[in-house]
Amino acid sequence: MSRFVCWVALFFGILGLIGWVEAGDEVTSRVGRLADEVTGDVLRWRRDFHAHPELSNREERTSRVVAELLRQFGVDSLKTGVAGHGVVALIHGRQPGPCVALRADMDALPIQERSGVPFASQNAGVMHACGHDAHMAMLLGAAKVLVQMRDALPGTVKLIFQPAEEGPPRGEQGGAKLMIDEGVLEDPRVSAIFGMHVSTDLDCGKLGYRFGALLAAVDRFRVTVRGKQSHAATPWKGVDPIVGTAHIISAVQTIASRRVDARQPVVVSFGMVHGGQAWNIIPERVELEGTIRTHDVEVRRLAVAQFHRIVRETAGALGCQVEIQWDDYGPVVWNDPDLGQRMLPSLARAAGQGNVVESPPVMGGEDFAHYARKVPGFFIFLGVRNEMAGAIHPLHTPQMRIDEAALPLGVRTHCLLAIDCLKQEAGRVSRAAEE
Numbered sequence: 001m002s003r004f005v006c007w008v009a010l011f012f013g014i015l016g017l018i019g020w021v022e023a024g025d026e027v028t029s030r031v032g033r034l035a036d037e038v039t040g041d042v043l044r045w046r047r048d049f050h051a052h053p054e055l056s057n058r059e060e061r062t063s064r065v066v067a068e069l070l071r072q073f074g075v076d077s078l079k080t081g082v083a084g085h086g087v088v089a090l091i092h093g094r095q096p097g098p099c100v101a102l103r104a105d106m107d108a109l110p111i112q113e114r115s116g117v118p119f120a121s122q123n124a125g126v127m128h129a130c131g132h133d134a135h136m137a138m139l140l141g142a143a144k145v146l147v148q149m150r151d152a153l154p155g156t157v158k159l160i161f162q163p164a165e166e167g168p169p170r171g172e173q174g175g176a177k178l179m180i181d182e183g184v185l186e187d188p189r190v191s192a193i194f195g196m197h198v199s200t201d202l203d204c205g206k207l208g209y210r211f212g213a214l215l216a217a218v219d220r221f222r223v224t225v226r227g228k229q230s231h232a233a234t235p236w237k238g239v240d241p242i243v244g245t246a247h248i249i250s251a252v253q254t255i256a257s258r259r260v261d262a263r264q265p266v267v268v269s270f271g272m273v274h275g276g277q278a279w280n281i282i283p284e285r286v287e288l289e290g291t292i293r294t295h296d297v298e299v300r301r302l303a304v305a306q307f308h309r310i311v312r313e314t315a316g317a318l319g320c321q322v323e324i325q326w327d328d329y330g331p332v333v334w335n336d337p338d339l340g341q342r343m344l345p346s347l348a349r350a351a352g353q354g355n356v357v358e359s360p361p362v363m364g365g366e367d368f369a370h371y372a373r374k375v376p377g378f379f380i381f382l383g384v385r386n387e388m389a390g391a392i393h394p395l396h397t398p399q400m401r402i403d404e405a406a407l408p409l410g411v412r413t414h415c416l417l418a419i420d421c422l423k424q425e426a427g428r429v430s431r432a433a434e435e
């Protein structure tokens with residue numbers, strides 16, 4: 001008798017499994033078909049954003065275009081003006097259920113474009129050199145697909161278009177932190193969030209993932225070194241902040257080379273050094289700006305403390321005064337291992353089994369980190385590298401290009417992450433209710 005029950009259970013179990021796999025396959029092929037249909041639009045939107053880039057917290061046109069398209073697709077709710085120019089939309093499935101979020105960033109960089117593409121930036125000195133144009137276009141593509149798949153959504157998809165990812169201008173607020181303060185993770189409450197970034201290190205057609213720390217914690221500093229102005233011919237009558245600065249810049253290199261455990265990643269970089277007006281005057285002061293990148297809380301604490309100490313004491317030894325301003329841009333982008341593990345099959349279905357690869361840790365930062373501290377998050381890389389397409393230059397450079405052939409994979413990935421995660425979350429909720 002019991003053996004009979006076992007066989008019956010096994011038989012129905014296998015039937016169920018086949019049914020589930022078929023349902024999964026059906027969703028995959030439907031997503032693929034609808035994503036193909038929007039590919040022309042996605043390319044057009046991406047090129048339009050690319051030609052009209054806007055700096056952090058200045059994404060007025062971008063925001064208008066995004067909102068207008070979402071309205072056309074018929075999303076169920078649309079909020080504009082979130083944290084500046086942010087746009088948040090909801091797509092409700094046929095059945096009620098939990099809510100998962102997909103996030104794209106909107107801002108461009110202060111770079112004069114030299115990529116040579118025919119749809120290059122029309123705004124002098126501003127360029128989408130970090131791929132946020134592609135991020136928005138892919139999320140819009142996903143939105144257009146998902147509004148046609150409400151029957152496959154056991155819950156709600158929240159689409160987050162976030163401004164100022166590169167950091168708001170000094171003295172302003174903005175980015176992920178402000179979006180969270182303005183309630184983007186609430187109403188309805190988000191139970192998981194996904195983000196995607198183009199990668200020029202990863203071949204087109206591949207997706208990169210990593211559990212735990214993926215991107216670095218970012219500290220941004222500004223140092224003012226003050227001396228006493230004098231004639232360049234009589235330096236002993238003043239205090240030279242340029243020589244002081246030279247020693248400071250050299251001395252802080254010892255943080256990475258002498259203080260932090262060599263097996264732990266850390267970077268200390270200066271991006272701006274400004275001082276002086278004339279060749280024969282020792283100036284009053286020099287301004288420095290730069291960043292510290294780390295992957296570990298303890299290493300971060302040590303590097304920051306050591307930076308303060310070296311800067312103050314080196315300046316003091318040379319008779320200069322210093323002021324240090326600190327900006328905690330964001331913590332490590334932490335990928336929830338449990339969520340990531342559960343979503344790996346979705347990545348494989350979007351990209352094909354051999355095209356999902358583990359990514360090494362990266363020293364770049366992303367303010368997605370703030371969301372992933374509040375709710376389980378999973379941030380992945382979309383490969384856009386292709387030598388034949390000239391897409392080999394790194395992000396944040398004037399020559400940066402992407403292979404647009406990657407964009408349909410981004411659309412499929414967004415859709416499958418949202419659909420599969422909602423199914424899993426809905427399953428967890430109903431199991432918890434039964435218990």
Ligand SMILES: [Zn+2]
Pocket residue numbers: 130131132165197
């Ligand atoms: Zn970016």
